[in-house]
Amino acid sequence: MPLLEITNLAKHLGSGEETFTLRVPHFSVERGVELVLTGESGSGKTTLLNLICGIIAADEGSITLDATDITKLSEAQRDRFRAERIGVVYQTFNLLQGFTAKENVMLGAAFGKHTSNTAKRAEELLARLGLADRMNRKPRELSVGQQQRVAVARALVAAPILLLADEPTANVDAANAARVMDELRALAKEQGSTLVVITHDDAVKQMFPYSQAIRDLVA
Amino acid sequence: MSFFRIVLNFLRQRLFASTLTAASVAVGVALVASILALRLESERAFSQKDTGFEVIVGAKGSPLQLVLNTMYHLGTPVGNFPLESYEKLKTDRRVKYMLPMVFGDNVGGYKVIGTTPEFFTTFQYRKDTGIRVANGQPFTTNYQIVIGAEVAQNLRLKVGDSVTIKHGIQEGAPGEHDHGKMPIVGILAATQTAIDKGVFSTMYTVWDIHYHEYEEAQEAAEKAAGGGKHEDEHHDHDADEHEHTHTMPPEFTSVTAVAVKLKSPIFFEAFIRSVNEGTQAQAAMPIQEIMALFAIVGNINGVLLGISYLVIVIGAISIFVSLYNSLNERRREIAILRSLGARRSTILMLILSEAVSIGLLGGIAGILLARLGLRFAKEFLTKQIGNNLDFAAFYSFDAALLAGVVLLSAMVAVIPAMKAYRTDVAQNLAPLS
Structure with a gap:
């Protein structure tokens, strides 16, 4: 059974005359694979990511993740499910400016199952990502590459079964992009997370054994 | 987190x-x-209901002013009433005990109060609580001083020290005038009332100070007019020099207030009425006046x-x-x-x-x-x-x-x-x- 399976998904977007519907007849991702979803701007990449995360609700169809159809869950249940099972690395990192690097990472496990060792795990991940001496710095005191690594640590801190990365290299240079992707893949593999990277960067696409174009998914 | x-x-x-x-x-x-x-x-x-006295008698005027001045040393006295009225009160059979007070002059801004030795024996500032001398002893003769706890603390005075009484109810009042030094013979235990702010002596002492002021003023006037009979005379007072007393005109022997304890509450109304019907004094119930004040405040x-x-x-x-x-x-x-x-x-x-x-x-x-x-x-x-x-x-x-x-x-x-x-x-x- 695939880890993620989308069937007959439809999401109506926009309002008034400017409406369109994102339709995904079928899409599945096996457990433990590394996959790249590619697509141009406006192809629906981010909408699909938000649907899988449960940030927005589907209008039709089903999204089954780890044997749970999240379209059947209430919003609060989807929030809880996301907190415990899904990690996301955003293109703009989405770090909270008032929190230190370590606190930002700890926030990744703040709303799911209560665990007492979050701080220790955050420290381990940051050290692993070369930020041992930057843990107590605020995001604005970090370089762009360092902020990206904090975002990676935050996505991994709750040991999610699915790790989603939305254009993770869009805001970093080539050297940092390669480093981030290597670290992301290594850490995901280590903790058994399935990795889905959404990108339009061909260089990133080349790093992965499997890729799928969004335009082939949507109807 | x-x-x-x-x-x-x-x-x-x-x-x-x-x-x-x-x-x-x-x-x-x-x-x-x-x-x-x-x-x-x-x-x-201000709402001390357990005072050892129920009525304050003083000169005619504002009863609230009489209460505030007598009990809390606030403002100025209403005035004084003749000694003979006080002597008459003493004969009232409804009275259990009474304590006369003459206000005048100050020591370092603290009021000097002339009273009787009963202040130390029968007077109760609270129900069943009398005055206690913490250090020294009560005054036994004129021109001896006993001070309240706050006065001792703030002016750093102790038994054996001498104090200079200055003219006026408050420090720095116009016409300030020294009246010589008087020895402190006792310091009272703290009472958490205005008694702590009092400088106590006999009524005669306060009267005599005022009488001397009058005499000095007269001498100054005579001197100015060319008399100069008492040119070098100086009026220092101390206990040793003033074991004698002399007769003073009645206007110098008046009383500011009398704290009265009645034998029974049933006498309150009649006693107050009888005092108020007279022309020279009024009687006020502290608790009543204070409650009226709080109603306004x-x-x-x-x-x-x-x-x-x-x-x-x-x-x-x-x-x-x-x-x-x-x-x-x-x-x-x-x-x-x-x-x-x-x-x-x-x-x-x-x-x-x-x-x-x-x-x-x-x-x-x-x-x-x-x-x-x-x-x-x-x-x-x-x-x-x-x-x-x-x-x-x-x-x-x-x-x-x-x-x-x-x-x-x-x-x-x-x-x-x-x-x-x-x-x-x-x-x-x-x-x-």
Whole structure:
């Protein structure tokens, strides 16, 4: 059974005359694979990511993740499910400016199952990502590459079964992009997370054994 | 990371705004807490129902002035009434005991009070509580001084020291004039009443000082007119030199007030009526006069309290404005938290908790500010109102005040919290262009 399976998904977007519907007849991702979803701007990449995360609700169809159809869950249940099972690395990192690097990472496990060792795990991940001496710095005191690594640590801190990365290299240079992707893949593999990277960067696409174009998914 | 830690971080992130908002709440709470504490303590201090006397007799005039001046040394005496009226009172069979007092002159700003040795024996300033001499002994003759506990402490006086009595009820009064030195023979134990602020001697001592002032004035006038009979005479007084007494004209031997204890409460009305029907004296019941005063002051107090509550409301409104205005710049933060799994209800609680924390901090700071302010103002207030005000560390109204402020803070945060609750996550997570 695939880890993620989308069937007959439809999401109506926009309002008034400017409406369109994102339709995904079928899409599945096996457990433990590394996959790249590619697509141009406006192809629906981010909408699909938000649907899988449960940030927005589907209008039709089903999204089954780890044997749970999240379209059947209430919003609060989807929030809880996301907190415990899904990690996301955003293109703009989405770090909270008032929190230190370590606190930002700890926030990744703040709303799911209560665990007492979050701080220790955050420290381990940051050290692993070369930020041992930057843990107590605020995001604005970090370089762009360092902020990206904090975002990676935050996505991994709750040991999610699915790790989603939305254009993770869009805001970093080539050297940092390669480093981030290597670290992301290594850490995901280590903790058994399935990795889905959404990108339009061909260089990133080349790093992965499997890729799928969004335009082939949507109807 | 705990919920509390997240709230704390957001407060810290907006430290300046949070501090200003909490400060505005603190000012209101400090005002209310101060007014409530002042009202409570002044009522407690002035409404002493367990005094050892029930009636004060004094010269005709304002009964409230008579009570305030006699019991709390506030303001000036109404005037004096003739000694013969006091002698007549002494024969009244309804009286259990009475203590005459003659007010005049001062030592370092503390009133000199002439009285009788019964002050140390039969007089009770509280029910079943008499005067106790802590150091030394009561005065046994004229021109000996016994001082109250506060006088001893503030003027750093001890038994054996000598004091100079100066003319006038208050220090620095016009026509200040030294009357020689008199020895302190005793220091009273603290009573937490105006007695602590008194300088006591015999009535004759006070009369004689005034008589000498009169004589000196006469001599000065004669000298100016060319007489100069007593040119080099000087009127220093001390106990050794004044074992003798001399006769004074009746206008110099008057009494300022008499504290009266009756044999039974059933005599109150008749006694007061009989005194008031006379032409030279009036009788006043302290508790009645003080209650009448509080009834008047209570209205002003209510207005002040109302204004202070308004200041708290303005502080609460500033919490609302601060939170509401911050929401625009915090939409992205809220969306990030939601993307990490925070529920809408968590966001709602987060905003409410921020408001409650600001209110609580402001409330606690306000109460501390009030206690600190009153502690510093205690000496000044005690001097102003003529009675000892003791402020407690905590009052029962503190908890109610804090609970009220917390509730108000939560109420004003409902609208910003609901706005935060409705934040569109997907829209606010979109990359900033």
